[in-house]
Amino acid sequence: MVIVGAGCAGLACARVLFEAGEQPVVLEKSRGVGGRAATRRVDGQPIDHGVIFYHGSHPDFLEALAGVDAATRLDGWPATWVGEGKPCLPRAFSPLEQRIAFTQGITAFPKFLARGLDVRLRTHVRSLVVREHDFELHIHDGETIATDALVLALPAAQMRSLIEPLPASRALDSARAVLQTLTTDPCLTLIATYPPKTPVPDWDVMYPDDSDILILASHDSRKRPEKKFHAFVLQCSARFSRLHLEDEPSSWVETVLNETGRLVGAWAQRPLLTHAHRWRFGRANAFPLSSPMLVGFAGGQTLGLAGELFNPALGVEAAYLSGKALAHRILSSREN
Ligand SMILES: Cc1cc2nc3c(=O)[nH]c(=O)nc-3n(C[C@H](O)[C@H](O)[C@H](O)COP(=O)(O)OP(=O)(O)OC[C@H]3O[C@@H](n4cnc5c(N)ncnc54)[C@H](O)[C@@H]3O)c2cc1C
Structure with missing residues (x-):
């Protein structure tokens, strides 16, 4: 087999x-x-740059997730979300669904x-x-x-x-x-990190309602009890991702940072570092x-x-x- x-x-x-x-x-x-x-380690700090959190209600799935070391489990993450944009799976926020992340990264489950x-x-x-x-x-x-x-x-x-x-x-x-x-639609994704003293907002996830560039910003470092820096994961819309799928990241990263700055504050335009990832086969469509x-x-x-x-x-x-x-x-x- x-x-x-x-x-x-x-x-x-x-x-x-x-x-x-x-x-x-x-x-x-x-x-x-x-x-x-997927989880990427940046200077030892885990950052989830694909799946942001697990959610579900089926007993078999929840039982499987329960097998992962309970000490690393973040029940109910994200706990705070802002924006009127459409989550890719709106069901994730229904009262029947459990939402789960892991302090050591989403790859704990696979x-x-x-x-x-x-x-x-x-x-x-x-x-x-x-x-x-x-x-x-x-x-x-x-x-x-x-x-x-x-x-x-x-x-x-x-x-x-x-x-x-x-x-x-x-x-x-x-x-x-x-x-x-x-x-499946492609999804260009950008990791952006910021110094510890940056005045970051206090939400876990944002679903922008008036952006045709970004569909989601995840405040990833809020999953990490011991963090060296703030980390955000910025996921681009299917339209923007298709447009720039074959382009060098240097041609679209600034646009994404500027858009994030417009949505959350000018500090977001000056990251410590960025990592771009191209999910060619990203989200089910x-x-x-x-x-x-x-x-x-x-x-x-x-x-x-x-x-x-x-x-x-x-x-x-x-x-x-x-x-x-x-x-x-x-x-x-x-x-x-
Ligand atoms: C940016 C992003 C964010 C997402 N966020 C969430 C979320 O928060 N919550 C949620 O529930 N879902 C989310 N999803 C959807 C979720 O990622 C998928 O539903 C799920 O991971 C699909 O799992 P899979 O096993 O079907 O496919 P995959 O995870 O794509 O696994 C397929 C595997 O096959 C391997 N492979 C491909 N071709 C070959 C080959 N020829 N030879 C050998 N290996 C091969 C690939 O490398 C990969 O490891 C997100 C998706 C994306 C892209």
Whole structure:
């Protein structure tokens, strides 16, 4: 069993299979686990530059989050938010939802899911071949890996780029048709840090209501009990991100800082340092499916598809639940 993608969907799938006695291998192109649930360390201080906080109401998701070291858990974060802008998932602020962050960074959760698993980092799956009874995966370094049970737990566009070159078949055509309907918007993101004495505001998150550049500012250092500096994470709108996706950060960083200055105060235009990040496949922009897909091939192989767009909750909760549901379907298909 090979799972491509060590985001929360792929790890949830691998975790269930592992606990059922399987030995799944997870292939991940980057240097760490978590995918868009990402934390960067700047001078030792964690900064969450993808997922800002976890939220959900499903008991399975909340139970999984409860496994992470309770001493590092920030229940109810964000506690204070300002602005009339639309959160990407407005449901996050409904009274039924729990909101959770972690003092050591949002990656605490994917790291917890990954414990004991065979995760191969820096392993980029470039292409796939369907053979008579299995799949052959081509890795960036020339290695090939064969498996008769493959899971893709990736943003839809990355799944498409692996599946589209394959020859037509009834099983693949159904997966292709579904993937055509699923899209994600890019999200340019800027980390900006400020000296400790800066007169920063006292909110956790801002959703600007009159900006077509920024959709969210997260006051990240308010998650850190011991901080060296103030840190903000500035997420750009889909429109602005699409416009500058291929540009050098130097061409758009000043615009983002100026806009932040307009919204929160001139101090924001003079950071200590900035780090730009390009989420090419950032936020879901589609009506999600109700469940993951598991397609069988004539030669007995199976291909599973999971990720945030394969569960109606969207966000990490959806990614987690889709991965878990797919693992249960794989296990029950083996029993039948
Ligand atoms: C800026 C931003 C902020 C967000 N904020 C929130 C939030 O606050 N709360 C929330 O719930 N959700 C948030 N989301 C959405 C959330 O990030 C996603 O719903 C969730 O992380 C998706 O998980 P996933 O496992 O489906 O995909 P991913 O996390 O994208 O995981 C896919 C993994 O596959 C790897 N991969 C891709 N291609 C290959 C390949 N060919 N070979 C090997 N590995 C590959 C990637 O490196 C990645 O690690 C945010 C998203 C963005 C971009």
